[in-house]
Amino acid sequence: xxxxxxxxxxxxxxxxxxxxxxxxxxxxxxxxxxxxxxxxxxxxxxxxxxxxxxxxxxxxxxxxxxxxxxxxxxxxxxxxxxxxxxxxxxxxxxxxxxxxxxxxxxxxxxxxxxxxxxxxxxxxxxxxxxxxxxxxxxxxxxxxxxxxxxxxxxxxxxxxxxxxxxxxxxxxxxxxxxxxxxxxxxxxxxxxxxxxxxxxxxxxxxxxxxxxxxxxxxxxxxxxxxxxxxxxxxxxxxxxxxxxxxxxxxxxxxxxxxxxxxxxxxxxxxxxxxxxxxxxxxxxxxxxxxx
Ligand code: NAP
Numbered sequence: 001x002x003x004x005x006x007x008x009x010x011x012x013x014x015x016x017x018x019x020x021x022x023x024x025x026x027x028x029x030x031x032x033x034x035x036x037x038x039x040x041x042x043x044x045x046x047x048x049x050x051x052x053x054x055x056x057x058x059x060x061x062x063x064x065x066x067x068x069x070x071x072x073x074x075x076x077x078x079x080x081x082x083x084x085x086x087x088x089x090x091x092x093x094x095x096x097x098x099x100x101x102x103x104x105x106x107x108x109x110x111x112x113x114x115x116x117x118x119x120x121x122x123x124x125x126x127x128x129x130x131x132x133x134x135x136x137x138x139x140x141x142x143x144x145x146x147x148x149x150x151x152x153x154x155x156x157x158x159x160x161x162x163x164x165x166x167x168x169x170x171x172x173x174x175x176x177x178x179x180x181x182x183x184x185x186x187x188x189x190x191x192x193x194x195x196x197x198x199x200x201x202x203x204x205x206x207x208x209x210x211x212x213x214x215x216x217x218x219x220x221x222x223x224x225x226x227x228x229x230x231x232x233x234x235x236x237x238x239x240x241x242x243x244x245x246x247x248x249x250x251x252x253x254x255x256x257x258x259x260x261x262x263x264x265x266x267x268x269x270x271x272x273x274x275x276x277x278x279x280x281x282x283x284x285x286x287x288x289x290x291x
Contacts, residue, residue: 007038008038008039008040009037009038009039010037010038010039010040010062010064011039011040011041011042011062011063011064012028012039012040012041012042012063012064012065012066012067012270013041013042013043013044013058013063013066013067014041014042014043014044014066014067014068014069015044015046015051015054015055015066015067015068015069015072015076016043016044016045016068016069016070016071016072017045017046017047017048017051017070017071017072018045019043019045019069020043020045022043022069023259023284023287023288024041024043024067024263025041025042025043026280026283026284026287027260027263027267027275027280027283027284028041028263028266028267029041030276030279030280030283031267031273031275031276031279031280034276034279035271035273037271037273039064039271044058044066048071048072048075051072051075051076052079055076055079056079059098059101059103063098064097064098064270065095065096065097065098065266065269065270066095066096067094067095067096067263067266068093068094068095068096069094070136073092073093073094073136074091074092074093076093076096076105077091077092077093077105079103080093080096080103080104080105081102081103081104082102082103082104082105083104083105084104084105084106084107086106086107086110086111086143086147087105087106087107089143089173089174090107090109090110090139090140090143090170091139091170092107092109092136092139092140093105093106093107094106094107094108094109094262094266095107095108095262095265095266095269097269097270106265106266106269107140107143108261108262108263108265108266108269109137109140109141109258109262110140110141110143110144110147110148111144111148111261111262111265112258112259112260112261112262112263112264112265113140113141113144113258113261113262114144114148114149115261115264115265116230116253116257116258116261117144117149117230117253120199120228120251121149123198123199123228124149124151124198124199124228125149125150125151126150126151126152127151127152127197127198127199128151128152128153128154128155128193128196128197128198129145129151129153129154129155129197129198129199129200129201130154130155130157130193130194130197130199130200130201131145131154131155131156131157131201131203132157132158132200132201132202132203132204132206132216133156133157133158133201133202133203133204133232134156134157134158134160134163134164134166134167134181135158135163135203135204137203137232138156138158138167138203139167139170141201141203141232142154142156142167142171142179143174146171146174146176146178146179147174147176151178152178153178153179153180154178154179154180155180155181155182155193155197156179156180156181156182157181157182157183157184157187157190158183158184158204159183159184159185160183161183164181164182164183167181168181191219191222194217194222194223195222195224197227198226198227198228199227199228199229199230200217200223200227200228200229200230201230201231201232202216202229202230202231202232202233202239202241203232204216205233206233206241207231207233207239207240207241208233208235208239209235209236212236212239212240213240214240215239215240215241215244216241217241217244220244220247220248223244223245223248223250224248224249224250225248225249225250226250227245227248227250227251228250228251228253229241229242229244229245229250229251229252229253230253231252231253231254231255232255232258233254233255234254234255234256234258234259234288235288236288237254237256237285237288238252238254239254242254256281256284256285256288259284260275260277260280260281260284261277263275263280264277264280
């Protein structure tokens with residue numbers, strides 16, 4: 001057996017609950033191998049009542065950095081020494097780096113999302129966006145749209161009034177004035193709004209396995225080749241919404257890209273190196289298959 005399996009010079013990992021099926025170990029361990037680094041990325045599937053003591057214990061044991069996912073993206077914050085600007089404004093952390101015993105929180109969901117749209121920046125700026133969903137993922141997406149891009153306006157739509165109100169309250173401190181919010185049942189002229197928008201983003205679980213026949217937009221004729229359609233769902237890789245977009249000649253972007261780039265930014269924060277994103281994408285496509 002390779003000597004490397006007996007000794008690692010550093011370890012990182014993911015805290016979440018439940019996370020048994022996470023693709024993150026595949027992405028990071030492949031990237032460590034790519035750079036010939038004897039680091040390892042592990043899963044810490046801990047129930048909420050054990051979260052704080054697990055973080056403190058692993059910090060004591062020398063963990064170099066880690067990701068946090070549901071349900072810990074907010075509860076990690078009081079345990080940290082510093083927050084970067086994005087994670088502070090979003091109020092959620094998905095990446096922690098530890099240097100000289102100090103834990104700093106970052107949010108690479110927003111920076112990763114932005115990177116996936118860098119090539120489309122000219123199309124997006126000064127255009128209208130519709131964002132379906134007002135949950136955790138939508139918050140990071142909204143931050144990227146209003147801080148890294150120069151969109152004309154974003155309309156956020158969600159079925160859940162509480163989520164809409166919470167997101168609205170959160171964004172008030174951002175000092176941006178180009179976001180409007182609506183509950184699905186109150187929306188007027190949605191079809192026209194979809195037709196006027198340049199980019200349509202699904203940040204809801206609609207269309208996700210085990211319900212792949214659902215789509216946040218039901219009428220395919222609302223989509224045209226001028227649209228960019230972004231579905232954060234990555235299981236299945238090609239959701240019904242993305243199939244509809246492709247059929248109409250629109251640009252269709254799947255959630256795998258955001259997953260890869262949020263990981264790539266975390267990898268760079270910990271190691272100072274670039275993730276081999278093409279290799280990771282290939283492996284993820286193999287791992288996910290069509291399901
Ligand atoms: P979340 O916090 O539960 O937010 C989803 C929101 O969508 C909820 O407020 C939900 O309302 C709402 N919703 C459900 N059906 C809707 C509909 N038909 N119309 C409008 N709003 C609707 O979930 P999340 O963590 O933000 O994740 C959302 C999706 O993004 C998931 O599919 C997740 O897998 C994906 N995601 C992808 C990435 C990536 O890297 N690609 C990262 C994060 C998340 P209720 O609460 O009332 O159901």
